[in-house]
Amino acid sequence: MYAVVIAGKRTMLDYQSLLLAAALSGTCLSITMLVIWSAMRQSHYFLTAAVGLIVVAAHVIAFWRYTNDPQPWIGALLMALLPSGFALVLVAAGQFYGHIHIARKVLAVVAASVLSTTFLMMVGLDGAAFMVEYAFASALLVWVGWVFWQAREEFPALITLMTVLFAICAVSFALCGLVLLFNGSWVLGKAPDNWAERVNIIVSVACLTALGALPMTMHNLRMAARHRNEALTDPLTGLQNRRALVDGYPDKAFGEELAVVMFDLDHFKNTNDVYGHSAGDEVLKRFADVIRANLRAGDSAFRLGGEEFALVIARVEGNYVEAAARNILADFAGQEIHTQIGVLRCTVSAGVAFGSMKKATLTEMLTRADRALYQAKRAGRNRVVVDGWITESTRRPALRA
Numbered sequence: 001m002y003a004v005v006i007a008g009k010r011t012m013l014d015y016q017s018l019l020l021a022a023a024l025s026g027t028c029l030s031i032t033m034l035v036i037w038s039a040m041r042q043s044h045y046f047l048t049a050a051v052g053l054i055v056v057a058a059h060v061i062a063f064w065r066y067t068n069d070p071q072p073w074i075g076a077l078l079m080a081l082l083p084s085g086f087a088l089v090l091v092a093a094g095q096f097y098g099h100i101h102i103a104r105k106v107l108a109v110v111a112a113s114v115l116s117t118t119f120l121m122m123v124g125l126d127g128a129a130f131m132v133e134y135a136f137a138s139a140l141l142v143w144v145g146w147v148f149w150q151a152r153e154e155f156p157a158l159i160t161l162m163t164v165l166f167a168i169c170a171v172s173f174a175l176c177g178l179v180l181l182f183n184g185s186w187v188l189g190k191a192p193d194n195w196a197e198r199v200n201i202i203v204s205v206a207c208l209t210a211l212g213a214l215p216m217t218m219h220n221l222r223m224a225a226r227h228r229n230e231a232l233t234d235p236l237t238g239l240q241n242r243r244a245l246v247d248g249y250p251d252k253a254f255g256e257e258l259a260v261v262m263f264d265l266d267h268f269k270n271t272n273d274v275y276g277h278s279a280g281d282e283v284l285k286r287f288a289d290v291i292r293a294n295l296r297a298g299d300s301a302f303r304l305g306g307e308e309f310a311l312v313i314a315r316v317e318g319n320y321v322e323a324a325a326r327n328i329l330a331d332f333a334g335q336e337i338h339t340q341i342g343v344l345r346c347t348v349s350a351g352v353a354f355g356s357m358k359k360a361t362l363t364e365m366l367t368r369a370d371r372a373l374y375q376a377k378r379a380g381r382n383r384v385v386v387d388g389w390i391t392e393s394t395r396r397p398a399l400r401a
Contacts, residue, residue: 025209062077070189072122075121075126083113125186127192137173162211162215176192176200239303242303244302250362254361263350268283288303290332351387
């Protein structure tokens with residue numbers, strides 16, 4: 001028995017007090033999750049998890065009632081509530097990662113648990129029913145941990161901690177069943193009361209409280225990352241925007257291994273005027289697709305605004321940069337965009353700037369690439385021009401204009 005001292009008197013913290021504390025903890029956590037869900041209705045995880053915790057709390061209350069009035073129907077009810085509550089927590093974990101299909105499998109497991117425990121309880125084998133209940137509860141908790149563990153790349157430390165806590169909680173339920181099994185307690189006639197049960201209550205309260213807080217933390221981190229991604233992404237093309245370029249290379253020194261290519265769609269204003277802005281938007285999206293199709297691993301594409309785009313080449317090799325820019329121009333020139341007034345074909349001009357031994361800044365690179373782009377426009381458009389002073393270098397004769 002556990003004891004606390006209050007006002008100089010020794011008071012026993014009995015089994016029923018532990019049960020009520022567990023029920024209160026689960027209820028408070030579920031209310032917290034419901035409040036969070038009410039503020040962001042699209043997060044179904046919190047609603048499902050909250051309902052699951054309410055069901056688990058109801059199981060604890062039914063267990064407490066069974067300790068005072070061990071009626072078979074009460075026993076059957078509490079044994080149906082526990083796997084149902086954990087099953088909802090499992091479904092919530094699936095919702096957290098988009099595994100909606102998991103619900104059918106979980107329903108089959110819960111049905112097997114409820115039918116078997118109800119049968120055993122009604123034929124008088126209440127001890128065996130508790131063993132089966134604890135076995136299913138352990139399996140469901142391990143399953144929840146496995147769902148999170150499979151997505152550990154998103155938040156490695158937090159998900160590892162969650163998996164460990166689910167495992168500890170599962171072990172505590174398994175211990176309850178093993179104690180009954182080793183004692184041969186097939187028939188009890190009352191609620192089980194042993195050291196494993198008390199450990200299980202304490203572990204469950206601690207673990208479930210932490211397991212409620214950790215997903216909230218992961219959700220907040222996920223939303224923060226999503227908002228940051230939205231702030232750095234161009235909504236029309238899906239490419240990174242100018243802010244992403246500036247934030248990504250704030251103090252970057254562009255050495256000889258780096259290059260910047262700027263693109264500007266030819267006669268884009270005329271395209272909007274003649275074919276309409278919806279056609280213009282389609283042109284921008286089509287060009288973004290062309291850039292993506294020509295990206296290497298490590299290279300980055302950005303929409304700077306309007307019809308201007310930029311490409312940062314992370315590894316300069318021979319005449320790759322100019323060749324890549326020419327490929328983009330050729331692929332885009334071959335695109336056909338169908339509009340209400342006919343087929344639309346567009347071209348694009350490009351200006352290239354290479355980094356230098358003096359380590360140019362992003363601003364300097366964009367200025368030089370823009371200067372080369374202006375030269376491409378003046379030379380007739382639909383062409384690639386390399387920044388003049390780079391083309392005169394003997395180290396890159398293949399890039400001479």
